[in-house]
Structures are given as structure tokens and as C-alpha cells.
Amino acid sequence: MWRPEYLFMLEQAHEEYWFYQKQIQDTEEKIRNQLLKQIATIHQGDISLIADDDKHKKKVKKNQFSTPIGPLLQQVAGVDLCRIPGISEVTALEYMAEVGCDMSKWETPKRFAAWNNVVPNNKITGEKVIRSAFG
Numbered sequence: 269m270w271r272p273e274y275l276f277m278l279e280q281a282h283e284e285y286w287f288y289q290k291q292i293q294d295t296e297e298k299i300r301n302q303l304l305k306q307i308a309t310i311h312q313g314d315i316s317l318i319a320d321d322d323k324h325k326k327k328v329k330k331n332q333f334s335t336p337i338g339p340l341l342q343q344v345a346g347v348d349l350c351r352i353p354g355i356s357e358v359t360a361l362e363y364m365a366e367v368g369c370d371m372s373k374w375e376t377p378k379r380f381a382a383w384n385n386v387v388p389n390n391k392i393t394g395e396k397v398i399r400s401a402f403g
Contacts, residue, residue: 296333299361303340310344333357345369 308314338357341364342348349360374380 293334296335299333300335300337300340303337303344307340307343331358337361 336357338348338350338360341350341357341360345360345364346369349355349363350357355363371380374383
């Protein structure tokens, strides 16, 4: 026999789940629309270069977009950042949001890597590594 209070809690949890799914879907649509606006700005209003989303149907994984945004990111960045091992669409989008696409801020690729904190800080003396740490 089901207790009414448990059924009520289950109903509330079910409604909450679908509320959050709708919030996620709305956020993804907002992100997609913003990327389309940026592409339109880059190409003087022409967004016909964007690949058709139906060709890129994929199984949605946890913490991934339900619609492919890789082609949109590629149009904005000029390169396919998702081809870099370990970089997903979400990671590429977050990175572009933080850094942008203008790499002229850094004088060299080495400075960019150091700014990203992906270069080890090796303390070397007499060809011997004394200490190695990131950051």
C-alpha cells in the first residue's frame, strides 16, 4: 500500500525534475541563439554556412548539449576546438566565454600557455629539477 505522503513527495520530485529539464533546455536555446547572432555578425548576416543540425544527431550524454553546438563554435572561433583531445563542446564554449577568440592579447603561444597555467613551473639548477609545480 502506498502512503499518501510518499506519493506526494514523489510527485513533487517528478515535477521538479521536469522543471529543471525545461530550464536547461531554455538555457541551451539561449546559448544557441547567441552563437547564431555572433555568426551573423562575423559573416555580415549570412548564416547559411552553418551545417544542418539534423546531420549531427547524437546521443545526448551527461553534461552535454542536447543539440550540437560544435559547428556553431567552429564558425565563431574559425577552427574546430572540439578536435583537441579532451575538449568537449561544453569545455570549448566555456573557454571561449572566458578568453574569447582574439589571441592577439598574447605576444607568443608560450605566453598564452603560461597565462592558462598549463606550463609547469620547474625550478632547475645544474640540469636537475629541484621542484616542479603548476602555477
